[in-house]
Amino acid sequence: MRLAMGHIDELDDTVLAFARQLGLSSVQFHTPSNLSGEHGYWEVDELVALRRRCEDAGLRVEGIENVPLWHWDKVLFGRPGREAQLANYCRTIRNLAAAGITVLGHHFLPGYVWRTDLRAAGRGGALVTAFDADRVDEGNALAAYKLTPSATGAEPIAAEQLWDHYRVFLETVLPVAEEAGVRLALHPDDPPVDRPLGGIARILSSPEGLERAHELSGGSPAWGLNLCLGSVSELAGHESVDRVIDYFGPRGKIFYVHFRDVRGTVPRFEECFLGEGNLDPAAVLRRLAAVGFDGFIIDDHVPAMVGDADTWGDTSPAAYCSRGRAHAIGYLQGVLNALGTAPAEV
Numbered sequence: 001m002r003l004a005m006g007h008i009d010e011l012d013d014t015v016l017a018f019a020r021q022l023g024l025s026s027v028q029f030h031t032p033s034n035l036s037g038e039h040g041y042w043e044v045d046e047l048v049a050l051r052r053r054c055e056d057a058g059l060r061v062e063g064i065e066n067v068p069l070w071h072w073d074k075v076l077f078g079r080p081g082r083e084a085q086l087a088n089y090c091r092t093i094r095n096l097a098a099a100g101i102t103v104l105g106h107h108f109l110p111g112y113v114w115r116t117d118l119r120a121a122g123r124g125g126a127l128v129t130a131f132d133a134d135r136v137d138e139g140n141a142l143a144a145y146k147l148t149p150s151a152t153g154a155e156p157i158a159a160e161q162l163w164d165h166y167r168v169f170l171e172t173v174l175p176v177a178e179e180a181g182v183r184l185a186l187h188p189d190d191p192p193v194d195r196p197l198g199g200i201a202r203i204l205s206s207p208e209g210l211e212r213a214h215e216l217s218g219g220s221p222a223w224g225l226n227l228c229l230g231s232v233s234e235l236a237g238h239e240s241v242d243r244v245i246d247y248f249g250p251r252g253k254i255f256y257v258h259f260r261d262v263r264g265t266v267p268r269f270e271e272c273f274l275g276e277g278n279l280d281p282a283a284v285l286r287r288l289a290a291v292g293f294d295g296f297i298i299d300d301h302v303p304a305m306v307g308d309a310d311t312w313g314d315t316s317p318a319a320y321c322s323r324g325r326a327h328a329i330g331y332l333q334g335v336l337n338a339l340g341t342a343p344a345e346v
Contacts, residue, residue, distance in 0.1 A: 029065070037071060039088075086168075104185070129141075131270075156199035157199070207244050
């Protein structure tokens with residue numbers, strides 16, 4: 001297992017310096033604004049430029065997660081034009097391989113991540129996000145975050161409709177990913193509720209849903225999980241996290257991990273600092289090691305501490321290099337080193 005700095009929305013020299021100051025040797029991107037994707041797919045030359053910029057700073061690119069919504073909104077919603085977007089998605093996969101980047105994360109969540117509060121009070125007054133099912137009718141507090149008009153005011157989507165959309169996606173992209181040598185990592189739904197939000201079903205919000213997605217992949221070596229521990233912890237804490245690790249880990253289907261946690265479970269929870277939530281971080285890392293996981297782990301959503309940006313809307317490099325993020329990475333470095341599971345470069 002190894003730590004990488006993750007969820008980088010925009011790369012600049014500040015972010016590169018931050019990663020090196022924290023002693024990390026690799027990074028992972030989240031829909032990076034450095035890639036224009038103006039034609040509906042990511043170009044080889046811009047992907048190569050991104051990778052080389054990192055390598056010049058002594059950092060390896062582990063992968064990228066989430067293409068821009070407008071690259072594949074018709075795929076998610078099953079709208080006319082889906083075939084053209086699927087062709088472009090396949091082109092992105094081939095171009096990633098040509099650029100030497102072999103992991104692409106994805107979700108299948110047309111209704112997006114849902115929160116009812118972006119400024120809840122955490123430990124010591126740190127700002128955290130929260131979800132309360134009783135406040136869903138007030139709307140999604142994240143409605144404007146990286147969404148486009150094509151995703152708002154959408155028609156309802158029933159669960160079996162959405163499963164069919166995901167089947168079409170996998171049948172199209174998995175053969176291309178297998179041929180190219182790119183692994184596609186699925187993110188669980190967040191929050192993992194068993195009801196539609198905004199009229200749109202959530203199909204990947206239980207261990208059973210994730211196992212069904214695995215079956216739908218037909219055992220393809222190109223399909224696996226981006227195991228977001230926070231999203232799974234929101235369901236039932238250690239019980240749900242342990243089940244997902246024990247099912248997918250021995251099958252080699254955990255491609256990488258988002259390491260975060262929450263306090264509480266659906267129907268209401270709030271994000272928190274590592275070590276004060278539902279999970280025992282050391283126990284989770286031991287379990288991952290026991291099932292043979294040897295991939296990368298990234299920091300994920302972190303509380304905003306004194307001096308940090310306090311909203312999800314600020315994705316600037318300066319906001320990214322936060323005290324909350326440094327705390328999470330340092331915490332994980334310490335636990336990995338104490339357990340003896342960290343490679344020498346971490």
